[in-house]
Amino acid sequence: MNLHKNNARSDIQLERMNLAENLKLCPFCSKGLIQIHKAPIEKETEAFFVTKNVFPYEGTRVHLLIIPKEHISTIADIAPKHWIEIGELFQWIVKKENLDAGALFVRFGNMHKTGSSIEHLHFQIISGTKTDEEDSEGLKVKLGYK
Ligand SMILES: [Zn+2]
Numbered sequence: 688m689n690l691h692k693n694n695a696r697s698d699i700q701l702e703r704m705n706l707a708e709n710l711k712l713c714p715f716c717s718k719g720l721i722q723i724h725k726a727p728i729e730k731e732t733e734a735f736f737v738t739k740n741v742f743p744y745e746g747t748r749v750h751l752l753i754i755p756k757e758h759i760s761t762i763a764d765i766a767p768k769h770w771i772e773i774g775e776l777f778q779w780i781v782k783k784e785n786l787d788a789g790a791l792f793v794r795f796g797n798m799h800k801t802g803s804s805i806e807h808l809h810f811q812i813i814s815g816t817k818t819d820e821e822d823s824e825g826l827k828v829k830l831g832y833k
Contacts, residue, residue, distance in 0.1 A: 689760075689806035690714075691798040700742045704804065715754045715807035730779060734769040737776055746815045749784045753777070753810040760806045761795050773810060780812050789814030790826055 690708065695701040703714065703723055712719040720728070720736065729751070730737040736754045743750035753776050755765065765773075777791055793810045794801035815826065 689798070691804050691806075694798065694802050694804040696804075697742060700804070703741075713758055713807050714805055715752075715809060716758050717756065720754075730776065732772045732776065734766070734772055735776060737780065740811065744813055747813045749780075749786065749789065749812065749814040751780055751784075751812045753812070755808055759808050761808065762793065764808075777810075777812065784814065786814045788826070 690704045692701060692704050695704055707714045707719060707723045710719075710722060712723060714720070714723040720738065724738065724741060726739045726741050728736050728738050734756055736756060738752055738754065740750040740752050753773060755769075757764070759765070780786070781789070789812060791810060791812050793808065794803045795808060798804070798806060813826075
């Protein structure tokens, strides 16, 4: 397990990371999802769980995570047959949440370079809009290195 506390975005997130460290549990492995993450599993497939991000990005209405059941930290470790599940889950989320705009992204590798706080690979789906809010603010993209 590897956590990057410098990338925590709030005190409560840091507390959860300390709890994970004390319990020696990865927050995104199955025991950690129950004891640390605590948000319910919204959908499960052969290789993934879908759950809410308990520390949603500012301004998001929807912030869900697709988390591999296996503790992996790189996309190279996703079996080719499981990529289709990611696409199906993404489509399921878009339909379930009635999203007309949003983003799907995944960071991988060196957490000093990605700004990620948890090594366990996770796909993030964010949306800040509702279909009836045409003039809501657009997605703020902070991905980048400058
Ligand atoms: Zn894990």
